[in-house]
Amino acid sequence: ASTPVLAGKKVVITAGPTREDLDPVRYITNHSSGKMGYAIAEAAVAAGANVELISGPVALTPPAGCAIHRAVSAAQMHQQVMQNIADADIFIATAAVADYRPKHLAAQKIKKNNDELTLTFVKNPDILKDVANLTNAPFTVGFAAESENVETYARNKLASKKLAMIAANDISAQGLGFNSDRNALHVIWNGGDKKLPAASKTVLAEALIKLIAEQYNKNNSP
Numbered sequence: 001a002s003t004p005v006l007a008g009k010k011v012v013i014t015a016g017p018t019r020e021d022l023d024p025v026r027y028i029t030n031h032s033s034g035k036m037g038y039a040i041a042e043a044a045v046a047a048g049a050n051v052e053l054i055s056g057p058v059a060l061t062p063p064a065g066c067a068i069h070r071a072v073s074a075a076q077m078h079q080q081v082m083q084n085i086a087d088a089d090i091f092i093a094t095a096a097v098a099d100y101r102p103k104h105l106a107a108q109k110i111k112k113n114n115d116e117l118t119l120t121f122v123k124n125p126d127i128l129k130d131v132a133n134l135t136n137a138p139f140t141v142g143f144a145a146e147s148e149n150v151e152t153y154a155r156n157k158l159a160s161k162k163l164a165m166i167a168a169n170d171i172s173a174q175g176l177g178f179n180s181d182r183n184a185l186h187v188i189w190n191g192g193d194k195k196l197p198a199a200s201k202t203v204l205a206e207a208l209i210k211l212i213a214e215q216y217n218k219n220n221s222p
């Protein structure tokens, strides 16, 4: 058999949603199931990589053969990524990280004493951007979930976040994306792009890992 395409490479992957606490009983989150990220972790293991999977709260069993690190909030996920990113060859950010968190975490349950409730949010750290800006940054792959102008936003994100590659998906497409077993991706890198048509997340993950390995090996061959 031939050598697996990512043999011995260290691949760090984020997956799932994050959860931002409001008070001891309530939190803000999103519909990410973690399926895409877990499928990518499985495909990376199959391609011979040493995988560090940094996961938000999901109801999935981690793929065999990868190291799992749990995070709940965006701040915790950021910390876990930074602790595991040294010597990484490839970073793939599939997590749907909350862009904002409540400014104040109430120590006690918020009471319904008023007819209106106003919450103030502050921005969370951008994990993907921080990794892409490291000195000796790994080959960094982002995701772009968009409901309109998918390609334009994805190309802007590729450039502004200094990514090596971006996988864009249209979250308005019926039966695809968030919480679904299927998805479709438009993968864009500097110098090329490829549309991966609607398929199971398992099939897409294998195709994406193949593209990542091709571009990574092209950029890093002696």
Ligand code: C5P
Residues within 6 Å of the ligand: 014, 074, 093, 094, 095, 096, 097, 098, 099, 124, 125, 126, 127, 128, 129, 141, 142, 143, 144, 145, 157
């Ligand atoms: O800018 P936007 O949030 O749409 O970018 C999405 C990409 O950035 C995804 O790859 C996501 O995992 C990553 N991201 C992140 N940390 C954040 C926000 C997004 O890693 N705080």
